[in-house]
Amino acid sequence: MNTGGVWMLLALAALVVATGLPVWALLIGVASAACAVGLGLGVFDGGILSAAGPRIVNLLEHDLLQAMPLYVFIGVLLQRLAVADALFACALRLFRPLHGEAPLAALAVGTLIAPMNGSVASSSALLSRLVAPRLKGMAPARAVSLISVAATIGVVVPPSLVLILLGDAMLRAHTEASNLPGFVLGGQRIINTQDVFHAALLPAAAVLALWSVVAWWQQRRSTRDAGMPPLSAGQATAAVLTTLTIVLLLAGVFTGRLFAVEAAAAGGCLLVAITLVRGSLDRGQWREVLHDTLALSGALFALLVGATTFSLVFRVFGSDRWLADQVLASSWPPTATASGVLVLVALCAWVLDAFEMIFVVIPIVAPLLIVELGDAQQSAVLLLMVLQLSFLLPPMGYAVLMARSRSGLPRVATTALLRALAPFIAAQLSVAALVFAWPGFAHLLDEAAVVQAPGTTPMSNEDIVRQMREMSPASTPDGESPPKP
């Protein structure tokens, strides 16, 4: 019954697509049904399921997760405040001389708000409101592609919510990988969220730079929009102060002076203070903001609760070990196996949201990817880039779906959209390929958490068994002292 968990995953995928029921409820429902089957067949003891309660209490007292409602709160507030409008108006002026102001401003605003925004959905909604009206003169396919691309920036730019949660998932995955056969932790330490931030920053910057070139190149010959939104002195001040605040907070997190949770809290408190001082929201609007924050945070937390329950039952069946055995026993070279794992992740991310991926799929596949690549930071960056790539692939990619349905732009054929997205996707893929081929790219801003010599491959099961035999006293000539390492 080791494959029980795999059948659970298949049943979940089928039910998610076929029923359209909330994913968190299906996670819990499938896990409960599998439990009943497992208990009925005597596969495991019922007592082991009592671990479910404490695991959910762990979520409720999780330090990092406290950032979640704060990010959602900031995202919801930004939707209603003029801060983002001021940023966009300022960026338009700034990029005007380059003759590609609208797309470049869209990318700039996407970059600035992404780390403080809740999710791809939140960024997409904000960009649709802000940027889409300014892109009316552009071919619809290009406009939709631009909004889709800008909305995914938060997936790779630290310290966004996606990165925080992935950092936490990678910490667990690295710990788990260290217990798998074929992986030697050696002198390296288990990576943390900060390591993932550091590893992701340069690849994210490379993607952004390439995307800016693509956006500018596409726009340089198109007719210029004569109208420019007015920019008041107040707006300019607000834009400069906001940019400075965001950059300072990000620098604080990046250098380790501030915890991500504290940065999110500082951002939230600042926004509340500004809103109260300026009287930007009335009582009813405040009530709406607070209610939307509660509901959206609840939707994310429900996924966590569902995924925690699901993964417990998955492991109770022993499916994690079975899956690891299958992947680790692969006769393919480690890089080929790692590529296979990444393709599997890309396929899942094509139909799932970032949070579903982080809570359900990543905990299962990330330890295997780390074992195959031997580098947890490189694995984390590759996973982020694969998520971002899948969100941009029409017709199912999450960012594309959101931009098509919410931007208010004319309908766009999938082939036209794919053509418009192709240069962005090519740029993103080239950076991902660079990270895959040259792991050092993920370590340029930080000391590598991995000290494995370049070119070496993870040890196989046979290697470990041989090494253990060599180290055992029975194998030494005099049967007394083990060989020195």
Next chain:
Amino acid sequence: MMRILILAASTLVLPLAALLFAQWPLRDLVQAYSRQANDLAQIVFAVYMAVAVTAASRDGVHLAAGHVLHEREAHTSRWRAWAVLACTAPWAVFMLWSAGPQMWQSLVQFERFGETLSPGFFVIKLSLGLMAVLIFADAWTRALRRNSQPS
């Protein structure tokens, strides 16, 4: 009743942000009470999330296939309400049954935070019970209500 609870819980994000922000000056400037602020934030967070899941259900904003948010049909259909009840009710009952004794123990002992010995850790454990009760009650009410309406 549920509406009042959700309204009250929705305001908790403000003290949560204030407490988590306060950790920074308390740690770096005052050099005291930072952990206590964090403990209090944990209590607020636990209660907030315990109610938030049900608030998301009532608003129909849970993630679903096709990433449908605020989908009217999905939110009102009778069979969906029963399906959600079938998925969540056994889990909620199991949580109350399996974690109930620990919650009770924690409550009668007024369990404190392990590191700081600040009071109130039992609230976090009780939040699990609150979450399970609210999830069950909401799913049950929704299914019964839909039963009396045409699908």
